[in-house]
Amino acid sequence: MTDLPYPSSAPTAFDHAIGEAYNEAESRRIIGMVAATVAQLADWPKEKAFSVPYPPLAQYVLDRIALIGVLRHPGGYHLTPYRDRLSCPRTLADLMALCWSSPIDAWPFLNLPDDEDLTGLLVELDPIRPSELCLRLSLEFTHPDAADRSLERLALLDARALYEEAGHPGGFPKLREWLIAHPVLSSQEIAFLKLERIGGFQVTDELIDILYLRVHERYFSSADEIAVCGHCGLVLVPINGGSGERWQCETTKCRGRRNVLIGDVRHVAENLHHAARPIREFVIAGPRLRASEGSNRQASSPLRDVEC
């Protein structure tokens, strides 16, 4: 580990560029930044250009990792060659490749703390998406003062704050119920929603922006349709550019990962929105999967009777 000699006076621009001393805590912060960057890129709006310079968080974390590559070695902080087989990513593409190819506990340029469950990939494939680990680390990085809360509470922290500021904290469970029932909305349904109160809270643009994002074109088939998973109710991903014939569910714990069941099909012309990724993964998917499992069991019980 390398500690940088910090002056006791106020930090200069140079101090800010160098960043915190490199240690376990800083490694933990860096992996949180990488996770938040992955989550940000995964839902980058199609209408927003993505080019150099990178978004500030992505650029900052790349700079920090580059600095680690220079600084990290036993016994000092003067320049030394990279450690054997150390692959320190130098570009955003390098970093993303590392996210899907190497578990974070194997990243040789970090010293992650041992007392936390910090193992696994940040990006999973088939379909490519941020892993549950990535979403957890991203939420914990975004809400460092609430990192001990459950993932469901973390995913809804900003929405809950709006309810508390407006004096309706008791109405918040109604919003959770409402979200579980409405993972996908058209722009028309959103317009109607803004005329409503949920749990006493008048729905605002700010609340909608926290809860929902536009469905990216990666979810549309070549027929400009989306299909909703018959198990978890979330939007499926078309395979191989979207022939509309094969789909995958990207919800980590969904039975649709192995056994795709197509539910409702909706058209791009509806200007569709779906719940933000951490909300659909940590708030919506669980209750809907339990409910669909229960209804499947009920529906299949007559068959089981016949079999017996």
Ligand SMILES: [Zn+2]
């Ligand atoms: Zn599903």
